């Protein structure tokens with residue numbers, strides 16, 4: 001067998017690489033960044049007020065964990081994001097499916113939806129604060145407004161992309177209009193809907209943190225802001241890492257749910 | 270009782286006069302019950318449009334289409350279809366794809382499973398009952414599509430270039446399989462193809478269509494004995510009919526090419 005060069009083996013587009021190398025590559029990149037961070041912080045190259053060391057961050061994390069404040073902030077943020085995201089999704093997904101499946105719904109809603117989705121939700125935060133204050137309701141409103149219209153557009157694109165042949169063949173098998181919706185349109189969009197939810201969940205985190213930074217009295221964004229005010233960069237890092245970690249878990253959960261409810265997507269490939 | 274009749278149909282697409290396309294012009298075609306009718310014709314001549322009319326997926330601009338004494342106005346399960354690109358439901362297993370039409374009619378579970386299994390077996394996919402479409406080859410997908418159409422027991426089977434995307438070996442296997450099944454349960458079949466050999470091997474009658482707007486320009490009765498096997502494709506009768514179809518098609522293909 002001819003030996004493959006490094007280029008052949010690793011720099012051929014889409015070519016599979018050994019599992020070990022696959023994992024190793026991720027570890028190397030993450031490890032290098034960590035090493036660089038350790039290097040500039042422990043050597044004192046970067047001052048403590050500017051860049052905390054991993055130890056500082058770990059200590060700050062432990063403090064916040066033991067006095068219960070971290071738990072409280074995480075609880076507040078998660079409640080806000082899941083409520084806002086859930087409310088938005090549960091309304092936007094059906095609307096999106098109907099918009100993609102029925103021309104009349106599309107014609108009726110498209111102008112409004114397209115107008116709304118180009119309004120940056122961040123610009124509405126001051127108005128929302130005036131209207132409903134800085135509590136849970138306002139955060140839910142921000143997340144809802146930020147994701148709702150995007151979800152509608154993305155889901156309707158997915159629904160519009162369903163092959164017309166699937167509808168036609170169902171009709172010739174005796175499907176009624178209602179069955180076309182429940183047995184073709186909905187299952188055919190499921191996969192794309194899951195992808196849409198996963199992507200918009202990422203955005204929801206951003207909207208949430210912005211909303212908390214602008215005005216709040218609890219939540220991870222608030223915790224970050226407080227750390228800034230106290231000139232405590234380690235606290236800021238804790239906030240950022242926790243958000244990243246929660247995001248990662250959410251993403252894994254989405255992937256897992258998708259695998260569970262869409263078994264046909266993981267076969268034969 | 271149930272013959273298919275395209276009664277002097279004209280199909281036009283597009284509303285504005287300037288860019289109207291006449292796909293079919295005064296096409297008249299009778300397919301007697303239990304006949305295996307094949308349409309061959311140059312690309313874009315309106316073959317699919319004719320088939321869609323019978324399926325009820327589009328309407329004739331003029332004329333009408335009847336099945337027995339009923340006028341066809343919309344799709345129905347008495348007219349099953351096997352489309353060119355399989356169109357299986359990717360979220361359903363082979364078995365569930367075949368059960369699909371029965372599930373739509375709320376046929377009880379046990380009967381559903383039994384009828385579908387019968388056709389899954391008939392198309393030779395017993396071992397792939399639980400597989401998803403993404404795990405199947407093109408030929409296997411098309412078998413599922415055939416089984417799915419047959420499971421609801423239609424009177425008419427409409428097939429739009431069902432084997433067009435398959436390689437030639439798979440295609441001949443599929444043709445034999447189709448004949449075998451058709452031999453067992455005689456249905457009225459309207460089969461569309463580009464392939465003259467396929468048309469003559471399968472059909473009782475081969476209709477040759479003109480370039481757009483499509484009309485029937487030749488009706489070729491294939492008298493070859495059934496059951497047929499592949500050796501008939503070299504018989505002199507077969508070859509003569511093939512020459513006849515080729516020469517009428519040749520001029521039409523030239524016309525079709527000139528049009529584009």
Ligand SMILES: Nc1ncnc2c1ncn2[C@@H]1O[C@H](COP(=O)(O)OP(=O)(O)OP(=O)(O)O)[C@@H](O)[C@H]1O
Pocket residue numbers: 282283290291292310311312313314315316317318319481
């Ligand atoms: N929905 C439609 N709107 C506008 N024009 C159409 C439509 N469907 C078909 N046509 C046109 O009608 C003509 C006949 O189309 P049809 O699909 O029936 O041809 P065909 O014989 O099946 O072609 P092929 O061999 O390529 O499958 C073509 O010129 C096509 O462009």
Ligand SMILES: [Mg+2]
Pocket residue numbers: 316317318429
């Ligand atoms: Mg066609």
